[in-house]
Ligand SMILES: Nc1ncnc2c1ncn2[C@@H]1O[C@H](COP(=O)(O)OP(=O)(O)O)[C@@H](O)[C@H]1O
């Protein structure tokens with residue numbers, strides 16, 4: 001790097017004798033370069049971490065499985081099972097399992113009330129007994145096919161090798177099962193959406209209204225400052241504490257309401273979707289308020305002045321100018337809160353999410369499970385197959401989050417304004 | 420207090436010469452007295468200029484006249500400000516009503532991030548506008564014509580007001596203020612963010628508006644004050660940094676033969 005000024009030439013001006021400026025250009029550039037390299041390497045580290053995460057998840061979600069059945073489905077009927085009627089399927093089931101087991105299934109849920117799919121699932125589980133005896137990762141499956149084939153031939157001569165995507169339509173729609181290949185996240189997705197819906201329904205309006213009050217109405221007095229400090233601190237309280245709070249307040253103290261007993265629901269306790277949603281709402285509320293306040297504060301004061309100057313009341317100013325202009329920022333906060341609520345596990349375990357339920361929630365007074373709890377549950381089970389469905393569930397969680405965020409970002413851009 | 424009530428006070432108590440009267444006004448921010456004992460009578464349908472060095476309380480006095488200071492936490496006023504003979508700081512006066520009748524134009528143009536049309540109609544709407552779509556269109560046109568900007572924006576009424584140039588934005592803000600039918604318009608350095616040509620347009624506009632409105636303008640520009648204003652008030656800080664009214668009179672007299680030595684020094688550029 002050369003300079004245009006000869007360093008020996010003294011600049012004209014008021015510099016004291018012996019002092020100098022316009023030196024060290026090379027050194028300054030070098031320092032800049034070093035910092036730039038540092039920034040860049042941080043980015044690379046971040047990308048590497050993300051890449052590794054995605055790689056392990058995808059590696060577990062696809063790959064060969066060795067499948068072995070107890071009975072060949074073709075032996076059971078002359079047509080594919082899917083084409084049979086529910087009655088024919090019930091007959092097949094009756095003929096192939098013990099009478100005692102059949103009666104037990106009937107007691108659990110009478111066959112007359114079961115859907116055809118549920119009967120079909122029982123046949124698959126109990127009669128055909130499709131069983132995955134070995135599962136392999138994606139990289140192995142792609143690179144070491146021969147070795148996998150040899151291993152399977154040797155250890156499970158009856159088994160067949162097939163390429164399996166652990167994430168598939170059945171996985172998305174089916175409920176829990178103790179058999180990995182039959183398990184799905186259907187009811188967990190639904191549970192997550194229910195809980196999120198309640199959380200957002202409560203946290204968005206309360207958070208925004210609270211933020212408006214603190215920013216536009218509250219005066220700068222010691223008690224409001226105390227409230228502010230508390231809200232800021234609450235945002236940093238570990239989520240498990242909120243779980244304990246939810247357990248004490250919503251699950252126990254308010255059980256008549258959260259279990260639905262007060263509304264005529266009989267067979268339930270306080271460990272319901274409603275309790276979970278309320279707990280999550282408490283958890284994200286400080287975040288929502290802080291964010292709403294920031295968004296409201298970012299609305300230029302000149303806009304408020306213009307509005308007041310025309311004879312608008314405080315409420316008219318808030319409604320016509322402050323809120324619309326703060327909306328993009330509020331939506332950003334909503335995205336953050338929603339993602340937080342979506343991924344939280346600990347408080348829901350405390351509030352009593354069920355780790356194993358097979359039915360789909362259809363009211364806020366139902367027991368529930370959510371995707372992160374399923375993931376937690378499956379990762380703590382032994383065996384490659386549980387790892388695979390856990391990975392598949394992680395993909396589902398990530399995609400759900402991505403979709404929710406994309407919606408919020410689209411909304412935000414739609415409402416974006418320039419001053 | 421409603422418009423009708425204030426107006427009935429008008430006929431009863433004022434002879435109609437003064438639009439606004441400040442009587443022994445002191446203005447505080449918390450414990451700091453920013454303005455000390457200002458008494459001033461603003462003549463109707465004239466342009467009054469407030470001049471003086473930075474920080475001497477010109478904006479503070481201006482904002483007090485339509486109770487915009489109420490929005491600043493800790494601000495407080497002693498004394499009286501009469502509008503139609505009624506003290507606007509009386510407890511039974513609603514500041515919202517005051518601001519509708521005494522409009523304000525700010526230093527930095529601040530159109531709403533909405534269409535030009537909605538910028539104009541916002542004021543009427545929030546003040547309980549009742550009228551047809553055709554009447555609204557007419558009001559928009561009149562306000563924009565009144566602010567001498569109609570020809571420039573008549574083809575883009577539904578485009579954002581923020582997309583206009585600085586000078587156009589400022590005239591839009593004036594039009595917006597006109598649309599709520601004020602009697603007095605306060606302008607706080609309305610040209611300080613504008614180029615010379617836009618400044619000239621606003622000055623011409625002020626002279627035009629003088630026929631129907633009372634205008635009070637804060638300006639740092641001596642030429643501007645002497646060009647447009649009929650009366651000039653000169654403010655200065657005293658020893659404890661409180662702004663005071665030093666001299667007030669016809670602009671001509673203030674600029675040619677001021678009574679106070681300090682006014683003369685300021686006008687001839689010796690300080691400030
Ligand atoms: N919002 C405020 N809070 C506290 N002090 C203020 C505020 N606005 C103005 N002041 C003070 O009041 C005095 C007068 O200010 P201002 O009216 O803005 O002067 P000018 O418009 O003549 O430059 C200054 O000392 C200023 O610091």
Ligand SMILES: [Mg+2]
Nearest residue numbers: 477478479637
């Ligand atoms: Mg000022």
